[in-house]
Amino acid sequence: MPNIQEKTLGSQIILFDPKHFAEPTPKLFSGEHWAAENKIIGQATGRGTTYFFKHQDQEYVLRHYLRGGLIGKILDDQYMFTGIQNTRSWQEFNLLQHMINLGLPCPTPIAAMVTKKGLHYSADIILAKIEQAKDVCNILLTQEIPQETWRDIGKTIAQFHQHNIYHHDLNIHNIMIDKTNKVWLIDFDKCGVKQGTDWQPNNISRLHRSLEKEKRLHNIYWQDSDWQALLAGYDS
Known part of the structure; x- marks a missing residue:
């Protein structure tokens, strides 16, 4: 401590x-x-x-x-x-x-x-500073992310939700992957501990909208099977 x-x-x-x-x-x-x-x-x-x-x-x-x-x-x-x-x-x-x-x-x-x-x-x-890490959006501009990593992203978000941590702005700019493929969440301004679970599906939906938006604007390397892998990791 x-x-x-x-x-x-x-x-x-x-x-x-x-x-x-x-x-x-x-x-x-x-x-x-x-x-x-x-x-x-x-x-x-x-x-x-x-x-x-x-x-x-x-x-x-x-x-x-x-x-x-x-x-x-x-x-x-x-x-x-x-x-x-x-x-x-x-x-x-x-x-x-x-x-x-x-x-x-x-x-x-x-x-x-x-x-x-x-x-x-x-x-x-x-x-x-998280050492040698890039945000998911920056990575997807130039290459695909393996489905195993998408599952790890889902598992990581689930960890936060299991501890009732609400991320106000869950998007692909605020998810980082370091050189060891460890997944991190960043930017916790206006976030906090939130009781119950009713808010969690909306939190996940916000992330999905973020991916769709970047796909529309920048044609990132992302497809629906990646999202299904993330959900599988989240629910595992």
Whole structure:
């Protein structure tokens, strides 16, 4: 069990694992800081920019929380502050740690920061980077995925569901496969523990829609027999 600590620096509150950052400061959550240190090893753009950086021979992921939809055009990174435990970064950090304790294949949380601004806050999180892994969508753009791996994807999703872990955005961008063919789920913002099982079929249907969408837009290497293999793994 990691010795997770909390530190307050003015308007910033930082949750962190001291094994990775013994004396965390707000600059650790800045892509510009890591770029100035020549530590950036990659980045991904979506709603915002996710930075991948290297520090003391370990690789990390840095993400700033941004709103989507219409409200995101007005309050792009501002959220109402109703207590530190209710903030997006604290919730994701604690959920990830809970899943790590359960032995589920998800990113390891390293540090999270909340910056209070009056009644609002902004948030950031640092995770351990999954070594030599690609997301399923990226793989399917260039090659097929073996049916045995599709079954493993189904089994992995079932593991999370068996522990009542609800993934808010289960799509093929958030499923990773590493060099050993181990399957991982990532991006647990707005996710959580959800009781009952009624929600699980809809969660699986969301993933199917994601595959159909990418097949329509990018003609990925995916077919119905792959989906049947995934379902077989999920139900096994």
